[in-house]
Amino acid sequence: MTPQQAKARIEELTKQINYHNHIYYQEHRIEISDFEFDKLLEELISLESAFPEFLASDSPSQRVGGTITKEFETALHEYRMLSLGNTYSEEELLAFDERVAKGLGHREYEYFCELKFDGVAISLVYENGRLVRAVTRGDGTRGDVVTENIKTIRNIPLHIKGDNIPEKFEVRGEIFLPKKEFEKINEEREANGEALLANPRNAASGTVKMQDSSIVAKRRLNCYFYQLLGDEIGVDKHDEAIHLIEKWGFNVSPTYTKCKDIREVLGYIESWKEDRFTLPLDTDGVVLKINDYEQREELGFTAKIPRWAIAYKYQAESAESELLSITYQVGRTGAITPVANLAPVHLAGTTVKRASLHNANEIERLGLHEGDTVFVEKGGEIIPKITGVALEKRKNGAKPIAYIDLCPECGTLLERKEGEAKHFCPNTKSCPPQLLGRIEHFVHKRAMDIDSLGTERIKTLIDQHYIRNFADLYELEGKADQLLGLEMSQDQYQKSDDGYLFISLTKAFFALTDGLSLSAIQKFTERHTDQPLKRVIKAFELFIRASNKKVAQNVGTLMKLEEILENSPLPQMEDHLPVPVVLNVLIGNWISLSKLVEASMHENTVHGILLKLNLPLSREQEDRVKKLKANTFQEGVISNMLEGIRASKSQPFEKLLFALGIRNIGENTAQILAKHFKNIDALKNAGAEELLNINGVGETLVSSIHEYFKDPENLELIERLKTHGLNFVLVEEERKLESTSLEGLKILASGKLNHFKRDEIIDFVEANGGQYLKSVSKALDFIIEGEDMGPSKKEKAEKLGVKMISEDEFLQMVGKKA
Numbered sequence: 001m002t003p004q005q006a007k008a009r010i011e012e013l014t015k016q017i018n019y020h021n022h023i024y025y026q027e028h029r030i031e032i033s034d035f036e037f038d039k040l041l042e043e044l045i046s047l048e049s050a051f052p053e054f055l056a057s058d059s060p061s062q063r064v065g066g067t068i069t070k071e072f073e074t075a076l077h078e079y080r081m082l083s084l085g086n087t088y089s090e091e092e093l094l095a096f097d098e099r100v101a102k103g104l105g106h107r108e109y110e111y112f113c114e115l116k117f118d119g120v121a122i123s124l125v126y127e128n129g130r131l132v133r134a135v136t137r138g139d140g141t142r143g144d145v146v147t148e149n150i151k152t153i154r155n156i157p158l159h160i161k162g163d164n165i166p167e168k169f170e171v172r173g174e175i176f177l178p179k180k181e182f183e184k185i186n187e188e189r190e191a192n193g194e195a196l197l198a199n200p201r202n203a204a205s206g207t208v209k210m211q212d213s214s215i216v217a218k219r220r221l222n223c224y225f226y227q228l229l230g231d232e233i234g235v236d237k238h239d240e241a242i243h244l245i246e247k248w249g250f251n252v253s254p255t256y257t258k259c260k261d262i263r264e265v266l267g268y269i270e271s272w273k274e275d276r277f278t279l280p281l282d283t284d285g286v287v288l289k290i291n292d293y294e295q296r297e298e299l300g301f302t303a304k305i306p307r308w309a310i311a312y313k314y315q316a317e318s319a320e321s322e323l324l325s326i327t328y329q330v331g332r333t334g335a336i337t338p339v340a341n342l343a344p345v346h347l348a349g350t351t352v353k354r355a356s357l358h359n360a361n362e363i364e365r366l367g368l369h370e371g372d373t374v375f376v377e378k379g380g381e382i383i384p385k386i387t388g389v390a391l392e393k394r395k396n397g398a399k400p401i402a403y404i405d406l407c408p409e410c411g412t413l414l415e416r417k418e419g420e421a422k423h424f425c426p427n428t429k430s431c432p433p434q435l436l437g438r439i440e441h442f443v444h445k446r447a448m449d450i451d452s453l454g455t456e457r458i459k460t461l462i463d464q465h466y467i468r469n470f471a472d473l474y475e476l477e478g479k480a481d482q483l484l485g486l487e488m489s490q491d492q493y494q495k496s497d498d499g500y501l502f503i504s505l506t507k508a509f510f511a512l513t514d515g516l517s518l519s520a521i522q523k524f525t526e527r528h529t530d531q532p533l534k535r536v537i538k539a540f541e542l543f544i545r546a547s548n549k550k551v552a553q554n555v556g557t558l559m560k561l562e563e564i565l566e567n568s569p570l571p572q573m574e575d576h577l578p579v580p581v582v583l584n585v586l587i588g589n590w591i592s593l594s595k596l597v598e599a600s601m602h603e604n605t606v607h608g609i610l611l612k613l614n615l616p617l618s619r620e621q622e623d624r625v626k627k628l629k630a631n632t633f634q635e636g637v638i639s640n641m642l643e644g645i646r647a648s649k650s651q652p653f654e655k656l657l658f659a660l661g662i663r664n665i666g667e668n669t670a671q672i673l674a675k676h677f678k679n680i681d682a683l684k685n686a687g688a689e690e691l692l693n694i695n696g697v698g699e700t701l702v703s704s705i706h707e708y709f710k711d712p713e714n715l716e717l718i719e720r721l722k723t724h725g726l727n728f729v730l731v732e733e734e735r736k737l738e739s740t741s742l743e744g745l746k747i748l749a750s751g752k753l754n755h756f757k758r759d760e761i762i763d764f765v766e767a768n769g770g771q772y773l774k775s776v777s778k779a780l781d782f783i784i785e786g787e788d789m790g791p792s793k794k795e796k797a798e799k800l801g802v803k804m805i806s807e808d809e810f811l812q813m814v815g816k817k818a
């Protein structure tokens with residue numbers, strides 16, 4: 001390589017590494033794996049050492065990767081927070097050991113091994129036994145002060161008690177989001193159609209830097225500690241320090257061990273290679289450190305890393321599997337996410353059956369064909385990803401994956417906006433997941449406030465076609481009797497290609513027998529999955545006989561089932577039975593099989609079929625049928641739901657306006673518009689000019705409003721809602737003010753308040769006659785300055801000359817405090 005080439009490559013690598021550092025530390029995202037990142041850095045380091053003339057003092061090889069952010073106060077680290085050298089190879093580990101041996105003049109030394117926890121580094125400073133400061137690593141010299149956020153982590157001791165606690169000391173560790181919590185958050189996000197968090201590490205680092213500690217508290221971060229620092233800590237070996245902080249109540253992972261030489265270290269590495277996946281958090285390697293502090297000092301540091309420690313990183317594991325199919329998920333915003341269904345394969349401690357594909361570009365980038373053998377990898381990500389295709393194994397004539405054109409939920413032609421990676425379903429009104437999103441918004445606490453309508457219930461009502469829009473909610477009252485017994489989930493059902501309704505064997509056997517428990521039957525069917533139906537039924541007969549419960553009756557029913565199945569023209573489906581056949585066995589004396597088949601063609605549940613047929617069932621038959629159904633709506637649930645819906649009719653105009661979900665009309669805007677126009681018709685007829693004259697209304701909002709009222713379906717919806725008595729007119733002063741002490745004042749609160757939660761302060765200001773604004777502007781009369789008010793906000797307020805008062809002063813102003 002010529003010096004010219006080297007220079008160009010160094011520049012290119014520097015640019016790339018700086019970019020990936022930036023998105024990793026500032027945006028909590030990744031675009032390449034850690035392995036790929038480490039390879040880039042390694043290449044840079046080797047080029048810089050071959051061509052030292054091109055080594056820039058600010059090269060990423062010379063600096064710790066993070067930086068500080070603008071939103072927090074910063075603090076200097078008393079002891080610099082460094083990075084660690086890392087390697088993926090055993091040879092390099094042995095070379096490290098040789099350097100250590102040489103550096104110490106071949107005297108004896110010990111290693112202390114810990115797992116490398118994949119989280120965010122934190123430094124806690126204690127003075128007189130109290131936690132005074134929690135600081136991120138930042139650029140290694142200076143970090144962000146995130147004390148309030150860290151205090152929400154339950155097992156971090158705020159006070160240390162005991163004998164001989166040093167007056168001042170620092171403890172370092174790794175904050176992490178437990179895998180279970182991470183999965184929970186992502187399940188919620190998936191259900192809400194929000195983008196998934198890539199991995200627990202990024203989620204943890206994003207959380208640590210949130211502005212709102214109450215959200216941090218909900219995330220249930222945890223922390224493992226691995227270092228004690230201070231001038232008078234009274235120990236001179238790392239293992240002693242670890243035992244000390246354990247004794248003081250810090251959470252230390254019990255996975256550490258002391259090794260007397262590098263061979264033992266290799267044993268430790270091997271022993272955790274698979275076992276680490278059983279730990280509650282992600283780990284990406286092992287850190288080995290010289291145990292003795294004096295020896296550490298002798299070995300010293302480079303600009304960026306200690307010479308007495310190194311991280312050995314496990315390579316991400318990969319496996320081969322077969323692409324079975326692709327499922328396209330529709331989120332609540334209409335965004336489409338393709339997911340690969342794979343033949344189950346064992347990988348990194350779990351069985352993998354699905355891998356994320358993100359969007360059409362990713363499928364194209366991989367060049368996926370139907371039935372391809374693919375490589376799956378599980379790096380830092382919980383959701384594995386496909387890293388490539390084994391081209392030599394591609395089947396003859398395999399077709400490239402064709403991305404879907406139509407929404408899998410509603411059949412609408414998908415759209416893809418210029419410059420966007422994701423496809424969208426434009427059918428915002430009736431595409432089921434999008435409708436779910438809209439209804440959830442409508443019933444939200446700050447909108448129509450119908451808390452008896454949770455997601456599961458709304459989903460059921462949408463799936464079974466009881467609600468297609470908001471107005472339908474108010475017509476449920478007349479359908480109360482149909483709702484009784486409505487099934488909450490359709491998981492137990494399947495439709496055959498030609499539209500016949502099937503039910504799981506477990507549920508069918510449960511309803512067809514008497515005296516056998518659902519769980520016992522489930523265990524039985526699990527043992528007999530994949531077998532031909534005839535054989536399963538024979539085995540079930542033996543199972544009934546062995547159970548010794550109501551044998552004659554149960555076997556009799558089973559024989560009837562066999563006979564009807566034999567004569568029915570219906571297709572077969574693995575592990576399922578046709579619903580009409582099962583119903584025929586249960587209630588056959590009332591109705592013929594052909595009538596049942598006909599009724600089941602257009603229905604998705606047993607409840608639906610029975611509603612349609614309206615048969616006079618005996619008590620016993622009803623009980624049997626009940627066993628066939630999924631969980632159902634009961635009387636209490638229904639009356640509770642209807643009560644909530646009825647009560648919502650008295651929500652004031654501004655809440656209703658917000659609930660309608662008109663694009664760009666948030667809560668604040670809804671209030672402003674409601675106050676200005678006083679009723680929906682005035683808003684509907686408002687011209688652009690009038691709208692633009694209102695403070696806070698801009699061009700985008702004007703066009704969303706006009707677009708909304710241009711749509712005849714929306715107008716019809718409003719008319720229907722009016723007939724149900726919803727408030728489309730502002731009832732002025734309908735809210736009794738608690739006081740007028742804030743009358744005419746425009747107020748904003750920033751930072752953490754002690755007497756109010758986020759939403760409470762808004763209600764409080766308004767209840768006392770004030771107006772709450774959501775951003776810093778000249779219009780404000782004052783800002784209530786809470787704890788840890790963001791420095792950028794503060795700066796802006798000072799620049800605009802907005803007065804800031806403390807929470808105490810505010811409380812005095814409203815007479816809540818002497």
Ligand SMILES: NC(=O)c1ccc[n+]([C@@H]2O[C@H](COP(=O)([O-])OP(=O)(O)OC[C@H]3O[C@@H](n4cnc5c(N)ncnc54)[C@H](O)[C@@H]3O)[C@@H](O)[C@H]2O)c1
Binds near residue numbers: 031033037082083311
């Ligand atoms: N994928 C990307 O785009 C991208 C970008 C930037 C950085 N990265 C990754 O981030 C890492 C670089 O970050 P780094 O400089 O923090 O190095 P590092 O994470 O490899 O090592 C240092 C850190 O390890 C942590 N650590 C965990 N367990 C520890 C233990 N038992 N003892 C001591 N320290 C422990 C500490 O937080 C410490 O700050 C690399 O692994 C790199 O792959 C990836």
Ligand SMILES: [Zn+2]
Binds near residue numbers: 330425
């Ligand atoms: Zn759709």
